[in-house]
Amino acid sequence: MVARRKAVxxxxxxxxxxxxxxxxxxxxxxGRPGSVELFEELLAEAKTVTTGGxxxxxxxxxxxxTARYAQDRHDKLESRARRFGVKIVFVFLAAVAxxxxxxxxxxxxxxxxxxxxxxGNPSADPDRWGPAAAVVVNDxxxxxxxxxxxxxxxxxxxxxxxxxxxxKELKIxxxxxxxxxxxxxxxxxxxxxxxxxRTEPLEAYGPHGLKNMTSHVEKAWTEDVRVRRRGxxxxxxxxxxxxxxxxxxxxxxxxxxxTVTAFPVRHGIWKDAYGYTxxxxxxxIVISGDTAPTNEVVKACDxxxxxxxxxxxxxxxxxxxxxxxxxxxxxxxxxAELGEIARRARPKLLVVYHQVLEKLPEADLAEQVKKxxxxxxxxxxxxxxx
Numbered sequence: 001m002v003a004r005r006k007a008v009x010x011x012x013x014x015x016x017x018x019x020x021x022x023x024x025x026x027x028x029x030x031g032r033p034g035s036v037e038l039f040e041e042l043l044a045e046a047k048t049v050t051t052g053g054x055x056x057x058x059x060x061x062x063x064x065x066t067a068r069y070a071q072d073r074h075d076k077l078e079s080r081a082r083r084f085g086v087k088i089v090f091v092f093l094a095a096v097a098x099x100x101x102x103x104x105x106x107x108x109x110x111x112x113x114x115x116x117x118x119x120g121n122p123s124a125d126p127d128r129w130g131p132a133a134a135v136v137v138n139d140x141x142x143x144x145x146x147x148x149x150x151x152x153x154x155x156x157x158x159x160x161x162x163x164x165x166x167x168k169e170l171k172i173x174x175x176x177x178x179x180x181x182x183x184x185x186x187x188x189x190x191x192x193x194x195x196x197x198r199t200e201p202l203e204a205y206g207p208h209g210l211k212n213m214t215s216h217v218e219k220a221w222t223e224d225v226r227v228r229r230r231g232x233x234x235x236x237x238x239x240x241x242x243x244x245x246x247x248x249x250x251x252x253x254x255x256x257x258x259t260v261t262a263f264p265v266r267h268g269i270w271k272d273a274y275g276y277t278x279x280x281x282x283x284x285i286v287i288s289g290d291t292a293p294t295n296e297v298v299k300a301c302d303x304x305x306x307x308x309x310x311x312x313x314x315x316x317x318x319x320x321x322x323x324x325x326x327x328x329x330x331x332x333x334x335x336a337e338l339g340e341i342a343r344r345a346r347p348k349l350l351v352v353y354h355q356v357l358e359k360l361p362e363a364d365l366a367e368q369v370k371k372x373x374x375x376x377x378x379x380x381x382x383x384x385x386x
Contacts, residue, residue, distance in 0.1 A: 112137040112283040114306050115162055116380045117153035119353045122181045129153050129382055131182050131354050133308060135278045135285055136164045137257045143173040143189070144276060144287050150185035151192045157383055168197035174253075174260060175206030176289030177273035178213060187217050194239035195228065201241035205252055205260075207272030211244045218242070247274065263300050265291035268331035275300060286347070290354065293337040298345045306386055307347035311338050312356035313365040332356060335365065339372025350377035351386055 113136045120128035130147015134154070141164040143150070154165040163169075170193045176182060190202055204210060221240075228235040245252065253260040259279045267273035267290045275297060278285040283305040288297050290310055301307045312332040333341070342350050350373065355365060366379050378386065 110282050110305075112278075112280040112285065113162075114285055114308065114351070114386045115141075115157050115165065116308070116351065116353055116382065116384045116386070117143075117150060117157060117165075118147050118382055119355060119380050120147060120181070120382075121354060121356055123356075127382070128355075130185055132185065133287060133353070134162075134165060135258065135280075136162060137280045139164045140257055141165050141169060141172075142258060142260070142278065143170060145176055145182045145289075146173055146185035146189045147181055148184045149188075151188045153382065157385075160383060160385075162385070167193045169193075170202075171198065171200050172203040172253075173205070174262075174276050175204065175210060176265075176275065176287070177207055177267055177270050178209050179267075179270075179290065182290070183213065186213070187221065190214075190217060190242055191221060191224070191240055194235065198239040199236050201238055201243050203243050203245070205245045205247055205262075207270075207274060208246050209272070210246055214242050214244050249274070261300070263296045264294075265289055265296055266294045267291050277304075286345075288333075290331065291333060292331060293333050293341060297341055301345035301347050303346045303348075305348050306351060307342065307345055307349070308351045308353050308380075309333065309338060309341065310354040310356075311335060311352050311365065311369065313368070315364060315368075317359070335368035335372050338369065342373045342375060342377070346375075348376065349386060350375060351380050351384075352377060353380040355379065 115134045115136055117132040117134060118129035120130050129149040129152075131145050132147050132150045132153060133144045134157070135142045135144070141154070141162075143154075151167055151170065154170060155167055157165040158167075170189060173189060175186075186204075193202075204214065225235075225240055227233075229237060247262050249262055249264050251259060252262045257280060261277040261279070262274045263277065265273050265275045265288060273289060273291065275289045275291065276287050277300050278287075284301075285306045286297065286301045286304045286308070288307070288309040291297065297307070297309065310333055312334060314334050338352070352369060355362065362379060369377065369379070378384070380386075
């Protein structure tokens with residue numbers, strides 16, 4: 001029942017919240033004891049679940065989890081709601097959707113949101129798609145990395161209420177480094193939005209080597225472009241093109257919404273790897289990219305609103321081998337190292353992403369992070385909004 005109602009709730013969430021208030025008021029005027037308290041409880045529940053709760057480790061993210069929680073609350077509250085003549089599934093899930101779909105209707109919600117499209121890595125985990133995120137501000141999306149499935153993950157976020165992530169609106173990406181797991185979605189990002197109606201060229205910012213990669217991708221799909229443009233599709237002549245900007249540390253992009261600054265990070269033997277700072281009118285977002293511990297992240301954040309940072313689990317079986325110990329020490333960040341970075345960087349919210357779980361339960365890694373860092377933090381899941 002929850003699954004069938006989700007699409008309707010996205011469109012009707014505001015109406016559902018209003019209906020919640022109207023019915024609560026009618027019940028109160030009719031002299032039904034406890035009516036106001038019940039409706040206030042429902043709204044409080046919706047807000048709590050969609051903002052991730054009140055604990056230090058907020059694990060409730062994404063609409064699917066919200067819907068499951070809502071169904072559980074439905075079962076517990078339905079008998080109380082019947083005396084008010086309320087269809088509890090509709091009104092409660094509508095209130096939840098109102099909060100979950102980009103914090104719609106909440107005047108205190110930030111104008112700038114971070115959407116984690118994929119938290120994965122090279123492991124073929126079907127629950128974690130390729131690494132990608134988006135900073136969304138004033139109905140425009142700024143992508144960071146483009147792992148496998150990036151356009152479909154963006155479409156899923158659009159379905160969850162983030163309209164800026166509609167496929168044909170994907171027009172700009174900032175790539176942290178050229179590892180395959182961060183770039184296998186690059187052809188998808190170049191061609192799929194074009195096929196779906198994008199007319200502007202993609203603007204791609206990233207390290208040295210991105211121009212060469214782009215040139216090869218364009219050559220590989222030459223025949224596809226020819227058929228789509230000259231065949232019956234009559235596709236436009238601009239939306240598949242890419243304007244590549246190879247960057248250096250410093251301000252790399254600025255428009256009316258955001259200033260983007262690149263800073264160098266330490267990712268093994270990669271000569272060029274970057275993190276990014278997104279400064280908007282209301283928030284400062286810092287994304288580490290893949291990195292071993294570096295003071296550059298601390299300097300970039302310096303009390304930022306949200307810090308997205310990678311982490312690996314040192315308890316993994318393969319890390320018993322010296323070779324892999326050395327690899328992870330050189331390329332990535334352990335929970336202990338992350339805790340030190342976060343304490344010095346002082347983010348208002350730490351979002352742990354690109355988690356290398358090493359075939360262990362996520363709870364094992366979460367427990368290590370919790371031990372090392374006492375501030376507010378989240379272990380990200382695909383489609384989480386922060």
